[in-house]
């Protein structure tokens with residue numbers, strides 16, 4: 001009730017005692033303001049949980065990160081909504097994957113929100129504005145960039161090259177450098193804190209990569225099959241070979257003939273594992289699991305609430321287990337100290 005007291009004095013008759021209370025209140029108010037000089041946290045909107053997790057680690061208390069699309073979902077099937085437009089209007093800055101990863105929703109939203117600082121939508125989908133960080137700008141040469149546009153052969157949801165670069169921990173490391181510089185440019189006063197936070201994140205990721213690579217080293221050159229082309233960057237990062245996909249082209253459902261050919265090649269190459277995102281129906285695999293006895297690993301091609309390091313660790317563990325690979329000692333202690341990302 002102390003907080004109400006000065007209000008009574010403001011509305012009632014002033015007395016010498018009230019004056020003293022008011023002076024004390026003013027002193028407290030000024031002291032209170034002086035003791036909290038921080039600006040409001042930067043409001044950053046990220047399109048995926050992976051991108052968000054990295055910005056949260058680097059930004060610390062100086063940023064608040066929201067997701068434009070909630071959780072781990074099929075990026076090619078996201079429908080733009082009015083609530084997303086509202087989030088875009090309110091955000092200080094936007095972070096996206098790029099390479100058309102957000103083709104289903106972001107260009108339409110950017111066109112509608114009319115903020116030049118976030119980019120201009122469909123006509124300019126690959127380039128962010130001054131307040132829009134496009135993660136793929138930091139990954140070097142993308143994989144599977146088509147040499148020519150083949151519009152006659154049906155759907156291909158990867159027309160700019162493969163956009164699922166988050167499945168490579170090394171590329172997430174490169175993106176984190178871009179994210180550090182981006183938040184520093186938006187809030188130079190916190191640049192030192194961002195740099196310190198980034199160093200910690202980078203060291204944790206570096207140790208984890210060392211551990212994961214040692215774990216999967218005996219599998220170098222081994223073939224695997226995936227439902228969608230979400231995993232070439234993962235395979236590249238660990239020296240694995242993707243010998244086929246269930247989808248004949250990204251976004252296209254398999255025909256019976258395609259499944260029969262795939263099963264045949266999997267038997268010939270002795271393929272032992274198949275990666276399937278939970279948003280694809282297992283029934284689309286047809287008789288492939290029965291014919292080949294492959295281990296089907298169901299895992300999303302992005303992290304959810306658990307954070308990037310935990311998700312990638314889980315992926316590596318499941319892949320290693322399908323090939324019966326024992327966990328090595330290298331980097332193990334360090335990995336157990338890695339904190340989960342907040343969500």
Ligand SMILES: [Zn+2]
Nearest residue numbers: 157229230250
């Ligand atoms: Zn895709």
